[in-house]
Structures are given as structure tokens and as C-alpha cells.
Amino acid sequence: xxxxxxxxxxxxxxxxxxxxxxxxxxxxxxxxxxxxxxxxxxxxxxxxxxxxxxxxxxxxxxxxxxxxxxxxxxxxxxxxxxxxxxxxxxxxxxxxxxxxxxxxxxxxxxxxxxxxxxxxxxxxxxxxxxxxxxxxxxxxxxxxxxxxxxxxxxxxxxxxxxxxxxxxxxxxxxxxxxxxxxxxxxxxxxxxxxxxxxxxxxxxxxxxxxxxxxxxxxxxxxxxxxxxxxxxxxxxxxxxxxxxxxxxxx
Numbered sequence: 072x073x074x075x076x077x078x079x080x081x082x083x084x085x086x087x088x089x090x091x092x093x094x095x096x097x098x099x100x101x102x103x104x105x106x107x108x109x110x111x112x113x114x115x116x117x118x119x120x121x122x123x124x125x126x127x128x129x130x131x132x133x134x135x136x137x138x139x140x141x142x143x144x145x146x147x148x149x150x151x152x153x154x155x156x157x158x159x160x161x162x163x164x165x166x167x168x169x170x171x172x173x174x175x176x177x178x179x180x181x182x183x184x185x186x187x188x189x190x191x192x193x194x195x196x197x198x199x200x201x202x203x204x205x206x207x208x209x210x211x212x213x214x215x216x217x218x219x220x221x222x223x224x225x226x227x228x229x230x231x232x233x234x235x236x237x238x239x240x241x242x243x244x245x246x247x248x249x250x251x252x253x254x255x256x257x258x259x260x261x262x263x264x265x266x267x268x269x270x271x272x273x274x275x276x277x278x279x280x281x282x283x284x285x286x287x288x289x290x291x292x293x294x295x296x297x298x299x300x301x302x303x304x305x306x307x308x309x310x311x312x313x314x315x316x317x318x319x320x321x
Contacts, residue, residue: 073148076139079214082243083139083221085236087132089295090225094125096292105290107269108279112226114261115268123195128224134205135217152213152248195224215249222254227295230287236296 072080093109100106101118110116113124142149191197200208209217218240221227229237244251269275288294 072143073146075148075150076143078239079149079243079247080136080139082218082236082240083132083136085296086221086225086227086240087129087136089227090125090129090132092292093226094122094129097121097125100290103290104276104278105282105286107265107276108282108287108290109226111262111265111279112228112231112258114264116265120196123199124224124226127195127199128221130200130202130205131209131217131221131224134202134209135214135221137202138206138209149214149247151246152215213248215244215247217249218244218247219249219254223257228254228258230284231291231295233294233296233298236294239296 097109097118100109101116101121107116110121113121115121139149189198222240222244227240232240241251243249244254269277282290
């Protein structure tokens with residue numbers, strides 16, 4: 072297994088384990104007032120919207136896992152994406168072209184414009200992509216962008232992660248062309264949307280805003296990437312199974 076692929080697979084499989092755990096328990100957890108701490112990461116308390124995001128997130132993570140394994144099977148590792156440097160100064164705007172040239176350029180640009188996406192195209196309740204579609208998406212863009220999308224669909228945020236795992240995920244996003252800024256901006260936007268939703272509900276519970284780390288652990292069941300939760304990391308399961316086989320009776 073190429074080293075960089077192995078490292079990224081470890082990250083993806085931990086997120087897969089957490090996403091499956093949350094999807095399996097969301098219906099039961101949603102009845103608890105403390106579930107608002109998780110719901111805020113989705114921007115809504117509507118259970119079906121949360122489950123749709125979790126389903127898409129699991130598909131995204133599975134698609135990324137399959138692409139990585141296929142690449143490893145060919146003996147090829149993944150590279151890091153160099154950060155783009157912003158231009159020091161904005162170039163001066165060109166002079167206005169003649170009227171005939173401007174009209175011709177307008178026709179060319181109009182013909183090359185991409186078709187507009189349908190309303191709600193990024194809402195998993197309305198449009199659920201297939202695994203094959205997501206695999207194709209993973210292949211044509213930086214892997215870090217897919218990691219960010221997985222985080223947003225599975226509620227993987229810094230406050231829910233064990234410190235070492237968040238550092239691992241942070242590096243995976245940054246080194247593979249993703250944006251931590253995009254993740255955090257969307258996190259803030261969703262929390263604001265959730266606040267507005269709760270404002271319209273009589274007797275809304277706002278305790279989630281003041282929850283400490285131990286309270287969050289009780290809501291989640293465990294912090295993402297905690298060593299004590301090795302059963303949720305398939306790679307750890309494989310190591311444990313291998314050890315058991317090696318030391319078992321003949």
C-alpha cells in the first residue's frame with residue numbers, strides 16, 4: 072500500500088465509521104434535547120434532511136475509498152497539491168474593444184457558457200447522487216475538496232474530533248487541495264441557519280451553545296478518532312483480527 076494512500080485511507084475509514092454510527096443512531100438520538108449540538112452542524116433539526124446528508128456523506132466516503140484502493144492496486148501513490156499564490160497586483164483592465172469585436176466576443180462567450188444547474192441541485196433530499204457519479208467526481212478534482220464535502224455531510228467538525236485525528240484530517244485537506252476556510256465558513260452558516268430555525272419554535276432548547284467537551288462526548292458516544300473507539304476504524308479491526316488469527320489455536 073503506497074504510504075500517502077494508506078494515510079488518507081485511515082482518515083476516510085474513521086469518518087466512515089463515525090458516519091455509520093451516527094446514521095444508525097440518529098433516529099433515537101434526535102429525541103434528546105442535546106441532539107441540537109449535532110443538528111446545528113446540518114443547519115436544521117429536520118431528521119430526514121440530516122439522514123439525507125448522512126447517506127450522501129457515506130456515499131462520498133465510499134467513493135473516495137474505492138478510488139484510492141483502485142489507484143493503490145495500480146501501484147501508484149497520490150501527490151500533494153501545491154497551494155496557489157495570489158497575484159501581487161491586479162492587472163490593468165484592457166481597453167474597450169470596437170463595437171463589432173465586442174459583439175462577436177459576446178456571442179462566443181454565450182455559446183461557451185455552461186448549462187445552469189437545477190434549483191436545489193446540492194440538496195441531498197432532492198438529488199441523491201449515485202456512487203458511480205461520486206466516484207467520477209472524486210477523480211476529476213482535488214481529493215481535499217472531497218474530504219471537505221464528506222466533513223460537511225457527516226458533521227465532522229473540530230469540536231467533535233479527538234485532537235490527533237483533527238490534525239490528521241486538517242493536513243489531509245490542506246495537502247490535497249481542499250480548503251479549511253470553506254469548511255469553517257459553511258459550519259458558521261449552518262449554525263446561523265439552525266439558530267433562525269430554532270427562533271421560530273416555541274420552547275426551543277439553546278443549551279447546545281454552552282456544551283462542554285464531556286457533554287459533547289455523551290451526545291456523540293465518542294470523539295471521532297479516539298483510540299478507545301478502535302471498532303469504528305476498519306483498519307484497526309483488520310489489525311486486531313490478524314493478531315487474533317496469529318495467536319489462536321491451530
